[in-house]
Amino acid sequence: MNRTEIFEKLTDIFRDVFDDEGITLTEATTAADIEDWDSLTHITLLSAVEEEFEVKFGMKAVQNLKNVGELADLIAASL
Amino acid sequence: MSIVTLRFFIYTGFLLAEYWLCPARARWVVLLAGSGYFLLACTAYDAGVCAVFVLEALLTWLAALGVRRLSGERAKALLTGFTVTTLAAVMILYKDFGFFINNINGIGRLLGHDPGLRLPQWLAPFGVSYYTLILIGYLLDVRWETVEQPQKNSLKLLLFAGYFPQLTSGPFSRYNDISPALFGNVQWDSRRFRFGLQRFLWGLFKKLVIADRLAVAVAALYDGAALRGLLVPAAALLYIAQLYADFSGCMDIVIGVSQLFGVPLAENFCRPFSSESLSVFWRRWHMTLGFWLKDYLLYPTLKSGWMGRVRKFCKTHWGKRASRDVPTYIGMFITWFCVGFWHGGSWKYIFGSGLFFFAMIAGGMLLKPVFRRLTDRLHIDTDARYWKRFQRLRTACLFSASVSFDRYAGFTDGLRAWKSVLTVWRWDFHVLLDGTLLNLGLTGWDALICAAGFAAIWYVSRLQERHGSVRELLDKKSPLLSWGASLILLLAVLLLGRYGAGYEAAAFIYAGF
Numbered sequence: 001m002n003r004t005e006i007f008e009k010l011t012d013i014f015r016d017v018f019d020d021e022g023i024t025l026t027e028a029t030t031a032a033d034i035e036d037w038d039s040l041t042h043i044t045l046l047s048a049v050e051e052e053f054e055v056k057f058g059m060k061a062v063q064n065l066k067n068v069g070e071l072a073d074l075i076a077a078s079l
Numbered sequence: 080m081s082i083v084t085l086r087f088f089i090y091t092g093f094l095l096a097e098y099w100l101c102p103a104r105a106r107w108v109v110l111l112a113g114s115g116y117f118l119l120a121c122t123a124y125d126a127g128v129c130a131v132f133v134l135e136a137l138l139t140w141l142a143a144l145g146v147r148r149l150s151g152e153r154a155k156a157l158l159t160g161f162t163v164t165t166l167a168a169v170m171i172l173y174k175d176f177g178f179f180i181n182n183i184n185g186i187g188r189l190l191g192h193d194p195g196l197r198l199p200q201w202l203a204p205f206g207v208s209y210y211t212l213i214l215i216g217y218l219l220d221v222r223w224e225t226v227e228q229p230q231k232n233s234l235k236l237l238l239f240a241g242y243f244p245q246l247t248s249g250p251f252s253r254y255n256d257i258s259p260a261l262f263g264n265v266q267w268d269s270r271r272f273r274f275g276l277q278r279f280l281w282g283l284f285k286k287l288v289i290a291d292r293l294a295v296a297v298a299a300l301y302d303g304a305a306l307r308g309l310l311v312p313a314a315a316l317l318y319i320a321q322l323y324a325d326f327s328g329c330m331d332i333v334i335g336v337s338q339l340f341g342v343p344l345a346e347n348f349c350r351p352f353s354s355e356s357l358s359v360f361w362r363r364w365h366m367t368l369g370f371w372l373k374d375y376l377l378y379p380t381l382k383s384g385w386m387g388r389v390r391k392f393c394k395t396h397w398g399k400r401a402s403r404d405v406p407t408y409i410g411m412f413i414t415w416f417c418v419g420f421w422h423g424g425s426w427k428y429i430f431g432s433g434l435f436f437f438a439m440i441a442g443g444m445l446l447k448p449v450f451r452r453l454t455d456r457l458h459i460d461t462d463a464r465y466w467k468r469f470q471r472l473r474t475a476c477l478f479s480a481s482v483s484f485d486r487y488a489g490f491t492d493g494l495r496a497w498k499s500v501l502t503v504w505r506w507d508f509h510v511l512l513d514g515t516l517l518n519l520g521l522t523g524w525d526a527l528i529c530a531a532g533f534a535a536i537w538y539v540s541r542l543q544e545r546h547g548s549v550r551e552l553l554d555k556k557s558p559l560l561s562w563g564a565s566l567i568l569l570l571a572v573l574l575l576g577r578y579g580a581g582y583e584a585a586a587f588i589y590a591g592f
Contacts, residue, residue, distance in 0.1 A: 043381045044403045059223040
């Protein structure tokens with residue numbers, strides 16, 4: 001799976017989790033850019049990502065993610 | 080030894096002199112010796128109580144080294160699980176044993192047979208609520224490899240967990256955040272030292288000038304005749320004002336003292352009363368406890384295997400949305416229970432904390448679409464300043480109501496008092512105007528000082544919101560202005576501070592948790 005495909009799939013997951021069809025993701029998108037992305041929805045989001053991509057993230061990665069670009073890196077490394 | 084006593088100031092002065100005169104590589108030893116003395120002084124030189132801390136720290140040190148050396152995942156998980164359980168069990172045993180005894184006796188009485196179990200006579204070791212969570216956090220960080228290298232020197236780990244400024248009321252430090260300054264080569268910086276001193280004075284101002292004055296009025300309200308009617312919310316607002324001045328003042332003192340040693344401690348408050356929702360408030364009040372619960376309790380719970388099964392079950396039976404929401408509610412329920420339980424073994428803390436989380440789930444999540452529709456129908460401009468102010472006030476009131484349960488003698492007393500607000504068919508506004516609120520042991524002068532003190536806190540918050548650090552702002556304008564502000568603070572503390580016999584201040588509220 002290349003980076004564009006990862007981003008396309010991630011966009012679908014984000015739109016689904018945050019109930020917002022208007023979400024567009026970039027490498028630099030952070031929690032500050034999406035209204036409902038807080039510490040609680042963060043873990044819901046990561047669970048959805050784990051399920052859709054069939055990967056498993058460690059606690060260190062979960063705590064230290066800075067932006068969507070880093071999330072895509074993590075997915076690419078786990079696939 | 081309270082951190083607002085002359086004894087503590089002299090102790091800190093001596094320790095600072097030794098620390099900065101000592102060669103850089105040996106400074107941590109000075110801090111270790113100073114922290115050891117502080118712990119002994121705070122436990123009335125009870126070596127047995129201090130031994131509990133030393134044994135727990137040594138157990139964690141060994142477990143962390145073991146976790147890194149073991150090769151099998153199962154063995155690592157078992158060792159971590161055993162150590163975390165032991166640490167938590169010791170804390171619960173000391174702090175909450177009475178809670179279990181009371182409940183067993185209560186259930187027994189309900190069933191017609193009073194077991195008559197006696198309450199334990201022991202007191203919780205000083206700082207146990209704080210160093211236990213710090214040690215658990217360290218071990219889990221090693222387990223998850225957030226800490227790259229576990230500390231090999233047991234004495235250094237003792238210092239990390241027992242570093243004296245954080246033992247009174249936190250904050251909960253993380254190893255990666257403070258170990259470079261604790262064990263590294265910290266250089267003297269006169270600007271940082273001045274900033275530390277200013278922060279320390281600002282904390283003393285909040286505690287001695289404001290909080291200890293409000294404490295008199297709060298005690299008169301809560302410790303006198305049972306509160307009823309409109310006095311209940313009025314008392315709740317006074318209590319939250321006292322608690323904020325007391326706890327945030329304590330944090331200013333602690334962080335300021337630590338800054339004098341060149342060790343940066345994590346912030347515990349970030350202007351909580353400018354929060355427009357409870358979930359934002361939760362991230363700005365007692366922040367390090369919130370981060371601790373999120374990283375070491377909520378996330379592991381939500382990521383656990385059993386939660387995955389819950390998620391799957393919900394998805395199969397109730398759909399995708401439920402598979403996201405139900406695990407979140409379960410995680411929040413567990414967090415709520417633990418927050419309440421950590422504050423003390425009593426239903427009043429658990430209920431108060433539960434009320435906060437309930438309002439957060441109901442108002443912030445479940446009813447969000449309803450509120451959105453309502454504001455649309457009423458043509459409310461949700462970006463307007465008046466609406467933001469209303470949201471801030473609503474958030475502060477909800478938080479005050481939930482925290483007020485901590486101040487009642489028991490859970491049922493709090494319930495009865497709040498019930499009276501709803502059941503009084505005609506609200507008696509007289510109690511707010513007939514002098515009841517003005518006759519609480521405070522003079523008009525005291526009330527004026529409190530009001531001026533809060534105006535100063537509000538003004539500093541506004542400056543922080545616009546410019547960041549106020550100390551840096553003053554320093555940039557002119558060092559003379561910076562020194563002038565320190566002098567004014569010092570004079571305010573000396574002249575307006577509320578001192579008891581022997582210049583002893585009242586204990587901090589959070590030191591009791």
